[in-house]
Amino acid sequence: MHLKYESQIREPLVDGNKDYHQITEDIIRPIEAKPSKLWYIGFSISVALLLFGVYSVYRDVTYGIGQWNLNKTIGWGWDITNFVWWVGIGHAGTLISAILLLFRQGWRTGVNRAAEAMTIFAVMCAGQFPIFHMGRVWLAFFIFPYGNTRGPVWVNFDSPLLWDVFAISTYFTVSLLFWYSGLIPDLATVRDRAKTKFRKFFYGTLSFGWTGSTKHWQRHEALSLVLAGLATPLVLSVHTIVSFDFATSVIPGWHTTIFPPYFVAGAIFSGFAMVQTLLIVVRKVLNLQEYITLGHIEAMNKVIVLTGSIVGCAYLTELFMAWYSQNEYEAYAFFYSRANIFSPYGWAYWGMMFCNVVSPQVFWFRKLRRNVVFTFFMSVIVNIGMWFERFVIIVTSIYRDYLPSSWSYYYSPTIWEIGFYLGTFGLFFTCFFLFAKYFPTIAVAEIKYVLKTSGENYKERMDKVEEQKVEEFAHDYAH
Secondary structure, eight states: OHHHHOOSSSOOSBOSSOOHHHHHHHHHHHHHSOOOHHHHHHHHHHHHHHHHHHHHHHHHHHHOGGGSOOOSSOSOSHHHHHHHHHHHHTHHHHIIIIIHHHTTOGGGGGTHHHHHHHHHHHHHHHHHHHHHHTSOGGGGGGGSOOOGGGOSOOOOTTOHHHHHHHHHHHHHHHHHHHHHHHHHHHHHHHHHHOOSHHHHHHHHHHTTTOOOOHHHHHHHHHHHHHHHHHHHHHHHHHHHHHHHHHHTSOSTTTOOTTHHHHHHHHHHHHHHHHHHHHHHHHHHHTTOTTTSOHHHHHHHHHHHHHHHHHHHHHHHHHHHHHHHTOOHHHHIIIIIIISOTTSTTHHHHHHHHIIIIIGGGGGGSHHHHTOHHHHHHHHHHHHHHHHHHHHHHHHHHHSSOSSGGGTTOOOOOOHHHHHHHHHHHHHHHHHHHHHHHHSOSSOHHHHHHHHHHHBHHHHHHHHHHHHHHHHHHHHHHHO
């Protein structure tokens, strides 16, 4: 069946003359080896950032939200900006896993495992911002819907902020199940290769007694399809609901129906950029160039240029509607507060336009799409641009209120707001370093699955078969 549908024109998904045993050796060996000095340095920096973030949160909880530079006009600042940014980062993993699995895209196999892990860690980072933004964090249990036994304690079911709680917790649960269920066969492989009792017990417990029987594989594939079916609408709904935090208000600059598709496209855009940032480093450090190929990098750059163009179209649509509606408040929000280079936050708007709309267009050139160093640089630029986007949407819409007395204040974050943000980076990279060291960063079983149809040695062999057929046909035709 695979022989029939696999195109010989497409480049191999696995480079080199690999067999099943060599794939296991290449991907599992880094787990069994001792961590390198680079790993220890990176891990130490991540833990240091995490500890600084913990102290920043301690300041907020102990002394109140006044530790942040929020005020009457700007009630949302770096906290909600970073919340939306991290939720966006978490979109690419489930999209690569779920939607590309349902569409039978073979190139996902090299990058899906690390992207799924990235999703889980990013959602863990995102969830902290609304919790600590509440100020009195010990009263967080009031946001949950209780029955009549607690009397008149009811949350507002009409608020998108509550919808966020349900959407993100569901998304996190399904993403975690998807990631972990895919890990089980590979954890069993690590268990079978373990040389110490602790490693055998640890990976044996995590692999749930996986034996690789036909029944296990049938259930594994059925579960993958069910979770993919559940995760696909979640990918689209989570950032749609996050956009409702703004779109259901009546504030100029927020009150717009374009936000749901625009936020989803932006989330995929920033998520794929973060996948590129992480995987280019992992690819180099763990010597996985033959599994995360230039073809994988190019495919993800194509998604980046597509979603970047969609986001650019959304920005221009917003400007057009601000002019076409003839609403003076919308026009003020867009043409003075944002697009005016001389306004207090004009630098953020034009930084956003350059990073998100102009710079990704270079990926129309195949040579640049396949340039690893350039791709890494561009992925960082895109994520900076997407942070600018969230900052622009939140702050420039509310920093000039209807009262002139509110105009004198220029919002800038305190060291504790910055520290909280850096702390989430510490959490993210601490988790990612531990994942890369103790778990297979590439799905071994799935790479083996595509090897027979998409490996370089198979492609070369099929090319020879095709050439032989052509020669035989030419010979028969000549006679």
